Amino acid sequence: MRVNLATLPFFDFSRREFLKGAAATAGAFVLGAYIPFSREAFAQEQGPAKGPYDPNLFLKIETDNSVTLISKHFEMGQGVTTGLATLVAEELDADWSAMRFAFAPNEPAVYNNLVFGPVMGTGGSTSMAESWEQARKVGAAARMMFVAAAAAKWNVPASAIKIEMGVISNGSGHRATFGELAADAMKTPVPTEVVLKPSQQWQLIGTRVPRLDSKGKTTGTAVFAGDIRRPGMLTAVVKRPEQFGAKPVSFDASEAKKIAGVVDVVQISRGVAVLGTDTWAAMRGCDALKVTWDASAAEKRSTSEILAEYRQLAGQPGLVAPGRGDAAAGMARAAKS
Amino acid sequence: MITLNVNGESHQLDVSPEMPLLWAIRDKLNLTGTKFGCGHAMCGACVVHLDGEAARSCSIMVGEAAGKKITTIEGISGPVAEAVTHAWQSLDVVQCGYCQSGQIMSAIVLLNENKNPTDEDINLGMEGNICRCGTYLRIRRAIHQAAKALA
């Protein structure tokens, strides 16, 4: 299929010089992963769900009307939690300011990465693409469940129910917020078929919404791995060799153990870990540790030696990824700037 | 026993006076908003306020911080702090966020000293806060926006 570069969201590069040899060279550009569908095609995508979309697994709606996305993807600053929440909020007709996020618990069967699973994983630019349908179905299913709950509560037909910015109404007096109906809605059976909004009706998708992680990261409340605290927790600092690939053979922890706060010293495959009741104790324990290393399998080349090898390799032909067209000829014909 | 005044509260800690303030804050008081980045005063992730001045907590010992007013990211307040935090949020400055506590703490001191910093003032004042995600342009914009809001 011919790739319409204008619709691909992944990259932005100047096509002028590159495509001078158009027909011959267009196919020679290789992406790690690309999805050759148009925007419209996505909007109507309605194949069988690839992965569960039960809102009870992916949403938590509190009595304060906040809608928390249980994100199976990890936020590293790339914005995925904001992106996924946008998909959900769009279909759910939620008020963006009520959206929150939390990370999913460790349950790969449920929170599987649909591209490279079965595993929970975030990477390779797969998150938005593989959650695109699933997240929207979560939002759409939840919406249907709210509609059903409201219809039952007010004894009106489902077709009379409207939802806008997190407010459910029937246009004639009845009104409720997500928080007020959540308990009932989440108990309603999850619909087996959901209809997704056509792209012409999108209010959030394709617009810029404020990031959900901004608040936590500007107030010191966002939790990073090193911030996790558990009762009785120890902190480990690992003493590592000075050469990649060297292994510990033996160690003398006598000085390290004298340091107040150092609890234990444990050899692991690639180093020696000092466990302490606080980080500083563990760091000082590392400094006081004496380790004998086996460097027989270690990388011993210097930076300049490695660079010299790279230069030599660069002069040889490389591996061929999918090849289409004649790259060499196209490059030879391309204008040089 | 060392007594530290952190965010308006006094804490008695049974620690060596040589412990870096950073670890007292993070491990003994469980205030994890202040981050460890390099441990050598080069990255700025550990910046706190000591009597209103920026201080790199990885390089300040608790013995020296005792008796001073320590403020961490969790305890900032006042119009400058509000303007800075608001600007940071409205411009979506953050990406991974690891450096941002330190960035904000430094920006507050910068604006306290200089109500209307130029780009060059911002460069020099924020020089010691590095960001691997490269949010520098937005940081600069946010500082300008905060300065305008405070004017």
Add this chain to the structure above:
Amino acid sequence: MANRNLYRTNQRLGARPGLLIVLLIVLGTGGAVWGQTQSAGAGDSLAAWGKIVTVLQHPRCLNCHQLNSPLQEDGRRIHIPHVVRGADSHGVGPMRCGNCHNDRNNLTSRTPGAPEWSLAPVSMLWQGLSSGDLCRVLIDPVRNGKRSPEALVEHMSSPLVLWGWNPGPGLEPVPIPHAEFINLMKVWVAGGTACPK
């Protein structure tokens, strides 16, 4: 500095060993009278200066006697992160010297420290000065913080200056021990703070 003088002198004399030996004797006897500061003469003063200047031009002194930005370590690379003098020679905004440097060396973070850690005043810019010019700057009260020669000697024991002899791990010690250096300063002053050309 003494070596350089010898070299130049040697060149001019066309390697006449006789005069060379005379110079060596002068320097040698200069060393012998370190303890007898009261009777130091101009020759002793000049000789003492020849040693004093090796300390003053040591990296650690020169690193902070810069115009706008300090240098770091024996290798004298630019200070990381980049810091500047500011209006009071103590830095700007959140990048003031005291924000990272304590009043003593910090062995955990490897930041050196001493009381009043800061750049020397602009009037005390020594970078690139010849031995003679540095000498003349040092004794000029307009440029040396209004110090008399005796006050100069005292200054060499102030905490920040003393740091040069206690720089912390990984840094070279100053070539002349502090007590000896103070003695040399006294000889130099007693002999009239002689400066080479």
